[in-house]
Amino acid sequence: MPKDTLPSLPLSGLFAVAKPSGPTSMAIINDIKSLINTSPLFVEQEKLDAHKEGKNEKPKRKRWKSNRDMAKIGQGGTLDPLADGVLVIGIGKGTKKLSEFLDCEYKTTCLLGCETDSYDSQGAQVRVAPWKHVTRETVENALSAFRGQIEQTPPIFSALKMDGIPLYEYARSGTPLPRKIEKRPVTIHSLEVEEWLGSDHNFRYPGLVLSKEQKRALENTLRSVQEDARVVDEPEESGGDDRAPTAFVLRMKVSGGTYVRSVVHDLGHAVGSAAHVVTLTRSRQGRFTLEPIEAGDVGCVSWDVFKAATEDVGPADEDGHTAWEREVIDRFEVIDTSGTTGSNTKPTQSSPQPAAPST
Structure with missing residues (x-):
């Protein structure tokens, strides 16, 4: 997606990850949080710059905080370690919408x-x-x-x-x-x-x-x-x-x-x-599903995408997005500043469109 078609940054909204069986939901959230908190899609550039500057100024280390709280993030219902499947993630104002995903x-x-x-x-x-x-x-x-x-x-x-x-x-x-x-x-x-x-x-x-x-x-x-x-x-x-x-x-x-x-x-x-x-x-x-089959269904981002990014975030594309950011954008429901849920964004489209089914 061209940069000028993205809503104003940083983004607030919802997406879902396909959790594998084994790790706890909290472990999944913590790994995703480590990526979200370093992304200009979800954190104000000023915060990212200040955090980077603070890390480099060792004598003034107390002036900066860990990046763990750079963006607000939450989940819409814990899954047992044994369980796999849809785990809805809210970022920023999206965390206020997580109660909509109880069923x-x-x-x-x-x-x-x-x-x-x-x-x-x-x-x-x-x-x-x-x-x-x-x-x-x-x-x-x-x-x-x-x-x-x-x-x-x-x-x-x-x-x-x-x-x-x-x-x-x-x-x-x-x-x-x-x-x-x-x-x-x-x-x-x-x-x-x-x-x-x-x-x-x-x-x-x-x-x-x-x-x-x-x-x-x-x-x-x-x-x-x-x-x-x-x-x-x-x-x-x-x-x-x-x-x-x-x-x-x-x-x-x-x-x-x-x-x-x-x-x-x-x-x-x-x-x-x-x-x-x-x-x-x-x-x-809710509308997030492993197998989108109905109008309005939204697919999940594979956990492998985030796992790979925690090991090597990789290069950015011509629009400045890394591979994991592109996957999230493709299935992201934006919450605007008034708290209204918008349509999913999708690459190569000039306006928000429903996300394509994930495979």
Whole structure:
């Protein structure tokens, strides 16, 4: 895009990155922030010049601040390290628009017969349970209880705090909870079985297993709010059947604050088994999506673009933009000075246009 077609700088607005599975959302944000805070697209040139000058004047080092706060940046909803997919980023005035992206669409693979402390495959086995009796029809019938407005209990192994102490610390130490974990109202707009994998997959239970002492501690914590709570294995009778436990894929659209892991965990109980998440993808967050297919959809910037730029930002093009800046511009929704969301900018266009689908 020619320089003279860009809105006035620095830019405020929104874009989305395709987060990979593995790193935390905060790690992603911090790496992107290190690039944003050195870009004249998002930081006033005077600030960049002053910061550069301050760095070079070592005796006056206290006069300049780290560039970490040069531009305001935020995210529209944390993803677990296991999860991949759409992570909306707000810059400048765009951070005030992040609350518009609470409703999200997810695709998750569920594995029956085992529940874990984290409710996903990155945790430790808490207990195993029978799974062979569960059919696709069983699961589909059980899903009706999870649709609409429901009350959801956050995981006992979560960072949510009760009286200033994370819930997971109570569970690990066996300390009784001061009170029951408060349920949260959430809305499951849609919830369907997208694919029934059966035993045709390579997923396995986590290798890490809670010890007897750890199980007793967890049970002690749970019994402080539920007298009949038991953490006991109920292994499936093999009977010469060495099939892998059943797995299936759910697709859902949910409101902000929904724990997808809890949906899967509670569904396992509802069908007389146990279950945990083995893959989790946020496929859509508002109008930002991994696969733009509708008018108004906006694609994501690949994480590889930012990863490469943190190692070597590379040369600028004829318009003065580096490769990562060009990718962001192509999918950026500008917020003007009045706080209004404008159309996406796009290279080679003389006026703002919808962003092209990303591949």
